[in-house]
Amino acid sequence: MRILSGIQPSGAPHLGNYFGMMRPAVELQSKGRCYYFIADYHALTTADDSEQIRQRVKEVALDFLACGLDPAQTVFFRQSAVPEVHELAWYLSNVTPMGLLERCHSYKDKLARGFSPNHGLFAYPVLMAADILLYEADLVPVGRDQKQHLEVTRDIAAKFNERYGNVFRIPEPDIRDDNATLPGLDGQKMSKSYRNTVEIFAPEKEFRKKIMSLKTDSTPVEAPKPVEGSLILTLARCVATPEQIRQMSDSMSQGGRGYGDYKKQLADWLWDYFAPQRERRNEIEAKPGYVEEVLREGEKAARLQADQMLQRVRAAVGIA
8 A cells, every 4th residue: 555645844833733744744744655844835825934944844854753753664756856746747747627627715815915916826736746656655645625626536547547547546635533624722723824832842842832832711710611613732732641631620620720720730741742753853963964865866766666657657648
């Protein structure tokens, strides 16, 4: 089985990135042949600082390796190291209906948030389809907000196969309901765009300060606290045991403690959870050139697969 996933270098990885994409990706490494990439081409749709993108690519690679990505099990590479993806995107563009892209929620959401309409934003799902189909992915771990883009990929692949023969595998989504979309500090989806994130490798003081800023209501200390929809409990479920969650939930329902106490407990759980990742990160940082070496080796394997796939696609469309 082939598994593919990507992460944008749009900033330091946060809890939403980790529980929504990085941890599931690490867990899937033993299930099949994994292709994981840093989506720097995709990052260009919303970022224009070239030096910042280059630096963030290195940081994301370091953080992903620290979180358990094993280059012995996984092909790990920069998206831009495999320019063949653009050739495939062009072939796919010629079977992609405009209406399919016009219905994509992500494009409409970006415009609503003030982004200037451009072809990159509009055609984003086609490049994403090329990312997936180039590596013959069977399974794609995605957040619920990305499910539509995978459906677009399936539609494009089916249209291409209908016209040119059975060239592409039709990928399946892997959506985990438990942490598919993690809320941020303000209750919206945790996203760098909303500036409501908690970075997993932030300095301890900053990390705890952000947790203490988690949005809560004005329920008095002595009164019972709402449990349903609690952001504190939602985040706690990512790392705490069922017994710990039960105790916190019971305590909140009884009243007598302020939200600050529960936030401090949450901060402790989260900080302790990421202790092994912080240690691993320090070990990798002490090896100059290691991250670049991993990415270069991943690039070689990715380009070999890309070339093999494109030979079949070119033959199908009549280019070769």
